[in-house]
Amino acid sequence: MKNFTYYRPTTAEQAVALLEARFGNTEMLAGGTDLLSLQKDYIAQPARVVSLNGIAGLNTITIGQRSVTIGAGVTLAAIAGHVQLSRLFPALASAAGEIGGPQIRNMGTLGGNLCQRNRCWYFRDEHSPCLLRGGNRCSAIEGENKYHAIFTANHRCVIASPSTLATGLIALGASAEILGPQNRRRTVELAKFYRAPAAANEREHTLAANELITSVTIPVRGLTNAAYEVRQKQSSDWPIVQCAVAFSAGRNGEKATGVRIVLSHVAPTPMIAEAAGRAVENRAITAVAATAAGRAAAEGAKPLSQNGYKVRLVEVAVKRALMIAAGLPRYWEA
């Protein structure tokens, strides 16, 4: 990798002061599970690396009456193993427990998971044309795209958003606390945090290059929630499609309200499947209703040459996530 200057500030304010207005020259380092491989592959070539690991207070979990706040530096393993988080937000905790392998979960952090770069194999190969690296075309659209986005309308870059924590957090109505220059703080709903990039110097999110997520706050509203991922391998693998759901009531035959269904690995950003949510809004969650929601979620998909199968997997992931949340039998566990 390219040589860089390493900074290890001890406060978030100091860290932000070290960041720059444009992406690329300075990168933040937390667990390093993404940045280091990007650097080794010369996809990221920062001249300055700002470690967040010396900052006190980024790795705390605070369980309040009305909200839960998780520091951006909390590891995936800590989220997965947290008893209260698992009880309140299984959509989040179960997804955290399925990421990568133990090594990844011990190093990877919440903030890193939300801000990680996409896994497109053309993006990560410096010899392949890629819009996100300044190229004039997306290699995936005509190329090998079985893991890419299927909701591709209006997208010139067809990456699949990889974060499986974002889906649960969006479904639960979580917000990110963001610190910017001059101590400017802002709160952004994670539902509005992501964007589809299409050029170099654009990221998969709306965080400015000189901003830092310090924590994520999840309202405690007693939502029923769950996540389900379709994955080929049980050990160390990315999901092919992942879905998180959250709603009020909806168990034991009650009608579900405020249904939010969110998908990852199907579009350049985490995607709220609004039609799917509407399909079960004010209905009891049954296998039939869940199936209908799955169908609705797949509407509008425009798969690429090799990933039409993911449309079917969206239907299944939505259905199963809803059924898990509703406490219905897991008919697929033979």
Next chain:
Amino acid sequence: MPWPTTRRLIGTKIQRLDGVEKATGRAKYAFDIKRPRMLFAKVIRSPHAHATIKSIDTAAAEKVAGYRALYQIKKAGASVFFAGDEILAIAADTEEHLEDCVRAVRIEYTVQPHAVREDDALRSKTNTTGGPGGNNINAAGDFSTDNFENAFNGLAATHQADYGVGVISHQCLESHGLVAEWDAKQENLTVWASTQAVPNTAEGLRVHFKLKPGQVKCITNYMGGGFGSKFGPDIQGIAAAELARTTRQAVKLMLDRAEEVTVGGIRPSAYGNVKIGATKEGQIRAYEVECHGTGGISRGATVSFAILPYVYGPAIPNIKRRHRVARTNIQIARAMRAPNHPQNSILTELAIDDLAARLNINPMTLRLANLPPNDQAEAQANPRTFVGQRATIYRTEIEIIRKMCGWDRAWHAPGQGGKGVVKTGLGMALHTWGGGGRGPNPTRVTINQNGTVVAQSSSQDLGTAQRTVTAIIVAEILGLQPTDITVNLGDSSFGPSTPSGGSTTCPGTSPAILKAAETARDAFLTSLAGRLNVQRNQLSIAPGVVVNMANNQRIPFRQACGMLNVASIQGNGDWPTQKELQGNAKLREEWTTRLSNQGVGGVQIAEVKVDTETGVVKCSRFWAVQDCGLIINKLACESQVAGGVIMGLNYALYEECIYDRATGRQVNPNMEFYKLAGIADMPSIKVHMHDMPERGVIGIGEPPTIATAAAVGNAIFNATGVRVPIAPYTPERVLAALANRRAGNG
């Protein structure tokens, strides 16, 4: 010199001697070697699948801090034929400086057309691959038994379908490469290599540098995976040794993961349209196949279809084959664990099950009705060969596995895999392999006055427990425990040895080890008899002791060693020469049919659970029955079989090299999207070794990986009633096959 008829250790379960070293990291592989002042080297490779080199400019690289030397492999004007093709190598003082040097090299190319897919290569009107001829066809041929045209007439059932398996990579856990170091006078070269052929690697370097015998020493104490792709120094090994000579420093050059996947060797693809037919009684009368495949840019026969139809060929009277092998702009093919067999197993065994379904016959019954017959002439000439008793062996093994897996209860008709969305199915397949041994494999056993025993040979332990095999045989003969034996392997200065390929190591070394151990024992007892003033034949070995029958004294082994009047006693053992074997039928019979042998059969059954909504296949249980003659270490043997099954499971479900058609580059040169099973993906694997000690030692490396993928493929068919034609059986392919049936096409 027969194998002992009563065996105290041989054939029992004995833990590998180096297990703790490996588990704790104390075992040092070539990758772990650190020499004083060691430099690091890397090969600079073409990013293009086919191009002509316009210019190479290394001026900037040579000014980078830490730069030491470069070694030119290709010059301007030369062509490169795959993404990863070698151009030059650079050495620098640290890995970080090395990266900077590599990136400072400027190479300009004129990019040429390429073909990375079989269909593109077969269609190509030009030669993009540098081989002979005006196109990319590497080989083509027809074969037919006489009067084939009427072969399918009057048969009760015929089935015709496409089957196949794509290109996969060796993906060795320890990548290819070595550390090279010359002595102060620059005369003698030592390399620490990750190799399956210690003397061959030394010899390859010796020839390259035009040195005298003995001037190159290759050391391989531990080996992190080699499945047929590590038989010599390779271009990167030569580059490391060249750079070491130029710089007068040790140089380490091990491939990184992306290089390992893109240049470490591929297994050729194989696709075929198969037509198979049988009588209503289930006698397969005809097999016809039109097939193709690619072995990358390799010339010569890279993938052979000559063994089609696989296993059952001798039972099928009418056979027709037509094949074409295409050269593509991807790396060369290298022999990969039972070359050709897994592919040909898929092109045969899947068709057998589809035919069984047409006939409404249990596929086990169909197989039993079409086993290759015992070759009566062979059986008469030599009752211990495989060919003479193969039908009997298969029948016995099928009977064993039938009971092991509860086939009669658990098997159901295809598509009857349960009411839920997850369907369960069983599938089976058979395989065969040679696995015979040969020499030279000179082995030396030394009994020291201090009671220690050392066994030594240049042969390598690939992780197969060859070290333990050596200790078991020596300990058996000397009345000791395997842990009492110090085994020194993997050093070319210990003499010649045969490469570990084709499942030949255990049968190739074991007889030589036996002979060395017996020779040492005899010399030891003779010497001892002199010291004790008894006749040699009054002394014998019993567990832990030398027995003096003259006075019924039992002398502990170590104490007996202390009575020697020399520092050590040596026994050497090796195969007779090829000439001696050819000229002496009795000797040949002893070494190649009693001490060692060749030819095995095996049968495997997979149970899978197919989620028909997601297309995800989980192999839940697996059974394997395998013969391999006289078993030396039952634990290691079972472990080899389980390892073969795991590798075959990866062929079936996960492994594929995916190439971008536009750039010709592999998009998954990693372990992220080149998928490999982890612990959570493992089935329960039950192994039964069908022990046939009268047949001598036969190799076990290759056979147990062959049938696995076909067994899994057939289990998916049994579960769902739908044939997924192409391996690996990934979710998109399983869903496509299911959708195809729903559309009424299957």
